Amino acid sequence: MLGDPGPTRRTIKPVTAPADARPVRRHADIRPVGRRRLPGALGLALACSLALAVGSGGAAWAESAAEAELAARQAAAEVSALQRQVDLARAEYQAALDGLAGAVTRSVSADEQAMLALAEAREAEAEQGRTVRALYVSGGSLALVESMLSAESPGELATRWAVSDSVVSAAGARVESTTRVGATSVTAAAASRRAATRRIGTIQDVEAAFARLALLLDQQQAILDRLDARASSLAAAEEAAARIAAERAAAAAAAAAGAGQVTAAGIPARFERLYRDAATTCEGLPWPVLAAIGQVESGHGSNMGPSSAGAMGPMQFLPSTFSAYAVDGDGDGDKDIWDPADSIFSAARYLCANGGGGGPRALYSAIYRYNHADWYVQLVIGVAAQIARRAGEPVPVADR
Numbered sequence: 001m002l003g004d005p006g007p008t009r010r011t012i013k014p015v016t017a018p019a020d021a022r023p024v025r026r027h028a029d030i031r032p033v034g035r036r037r038l039p040g041a042l043g044l045a046l047a048c049s050l051a052l053a054v055g056s057g058g059a060a061w062a063e064s065a066a067e068a069e070l071a072a073r074q075a076a077a078e079v080s081a082l083q084r085q086v087d088l089a090r091a092e093y094q095a096a097l098d099g100l101a102g103a104v105t106r107s108v109s110a111d112e113q114a115m116l117a118l119a120e121a122r123e124a125e126a127e128q129g130r131t132v133r134a135l136y137v138s139g140g141s142l143a144l145v146e147s148m149l150s151a152e153s154p155g156e157l158a159t160r161w162a163v164s165d166s167v168v169s170a171a172g173a174r175v176e177s178t179t180r181v182g183a184t185s186v187t188a189a190a191a192s193r194r195a196a197t198r199r200i201g202t203i204q205d206v207e208a209a210f211a212r213l214a215l216l217l218d219q220q221q222a223i224l225d226r227l228d229a230r231a232s233s234l235a236a237a238e239e240a241a242a243r244i245a246a247e248r249a250a251a252a253a254a255a256a257a258g259a260g261q262v263t264a265a266g267i268p269a270r271f272e273r274l275y276r277d278a279a280t281t282c283e284g285l286p287w288p289v290l291a292a293i294g295q296v297e298s299g300h301g302s303n304m305g306p307s308s309a310g311a312m313g314p315m316q317f318l319p320s321t322f323s324a325y326a327v328d329g330d331g332d333g334d335k336d337i338w339d340p341a342d343s344i345f346s347a348a349r350y351l352c353a354n355g356g357g358g359g360p361r362a363l364y365s366a367i368y369r370y371n372h373a374d375w376y377v378q379l380v381i382g383v384a385a386q387i388a389r390r391a392g393e394p395v396p397v398a399d400r
Contacts (some may be wrong), residue, residue: 064230071233075227079220079240086216086247093209093251097258099205100296123178202305203268203296203371204316206258211308220244244268245292252375259379264386268292271300271314274341278329278348284357286396292349293370301340313337315347325350374400 221244226239231237267275271294279287291300297316298304306312310319317325317337326335329345336342347370348356354369355362367377377398385395 012093023214026197034335038274068231069226069234071227071231072129075223075231076236078223078298079243082220083243086213086220089209089216090247090251093206093213094254096209097254097261098227100262102259123177130256191378197321202298202303202316203376204303204305204309204311206255210251210255213243213247217244217247250315253355255373255375256378259382262296262379262383263360264292264383264390265295265300266302267295267387271340274329274344281345282348282352282357284359285348285352285363286384286394288345288384288386288387288391288393289351289356289363289367289380289396291387292380293367294344295383296376296379304338314340315343316348317343317350321350322346325353360399361397364400367398 018266170301196390221239224232224244227237232241272291275291276287277293279285279290294300294314298314301314305316307316311317312319313322319337322335322337323345325346326337327342327345328335329341329343329347330339334342335346351357351370354366356366357363364377367380368374370376370380381396381398390396
């Protein structure tokens with residue numbers, strides 16, 4: 001440990017007798033010390049000893065101050081050496097937040113486009129059928145033959161044939177075109193889904209990225225924590241500590257901003273039905289909250305883990321938690337963490353057990369229990385509000 005500099009720093013100057021001082025009396029030079037008196041020689045010896053002691057203390061103080069400065073600079077250098085890794089971890093964390101905001105929506109959007117294209121192809125086929133039926137409605141094939149035979153000239157016959165053929169051909173061409181577009185859209189949607197599954201942003205990605213960033217910041221802080229009080233108060237150490245604190249604040253701000261950017265994605269029909277049905281098992285629990293958790297946890301089953309923490313399934317349960325709250329959602333006699341029905345109904349039970357149906361304050365607490373972060377609650381409620389507005393239903397509210 002570095003020495004204590006003492007309460008004051010003194011400079012001892014040599015003492016010279018004034019010109020008018022009386023001669024030193026060898027036997028009668030007595031200095032008062034309390035009620036006792038010490039001989040002059042002994043008092044002088046003690047004074048010299050005190051001067052040496054104070055002088056030594058000053059030298060020790062100067063030496064320890066230099067050592068403290070050196071220690072602070074070395075610690076700051078070690079903190080800086082880790083900064084490159086911190087920068088990379090922060091970038092990874094931001095990418096995870098960005099993925100959470102967009103990848104799910106991109107994937108679902110491609111699916112929606114494919115479904116629209118297929119619906120158009122089916123409509124074209126139906127239209128073709130109606131067109132052909134209309135040609136036959138006045139008498140079937142004999143009517144068409146009669147129409148051709150009643151033509152008064154070869155030119156009129158050709159015209160009638162061309163009109164009938166063009167109507168049927170146009171309908172067939174539309175069917176062929178829309179079918180081709182539909183098939184292309186389905187292929188594109190499948191590719192988008194595969195790509196999104198690889199890069200889809202979910203809470204597990206965000207948490208893993210944040211954990212890596214937090215670990216590096218803890219390592220930096222541990223370097224400073226090894227310094228003693230004097231060294232840690234020096235400018236180099238204080239600047240390093242301020243940098244670490246700023247990184248932590250920036251990470252928290254990024255999480256809050258990322259939560260605000262997440263939009264409600266289209267919900268697959270099967271999942272929406274499960275969210276709605278499961279919510280009815282807990283009076284007062286808004287189904288959009290279940291749907292929002294399903295989106296941010298797994299992208300409605302697109303990325304079911306397991307996570308680095310061991311959570312798995314559409315609603316990202318830890319196996320121990322799932323075991324405690326498991327529900328056979330589809331009535332098949334099995335409680336499977338990977339099964340959407342079982343997982344979603346179990347999530348409804350878990351939220352309900354933690355007050356999810358008890359109003360705004362209880363709902364906040366229930367969502368917080370699902371993932372212990374305020375920004376997570378805000379994210380879920382924000383997405384749930386968007387889902388509710390799209391469905392024309394009351395917007396869920398959660399308050400601390």
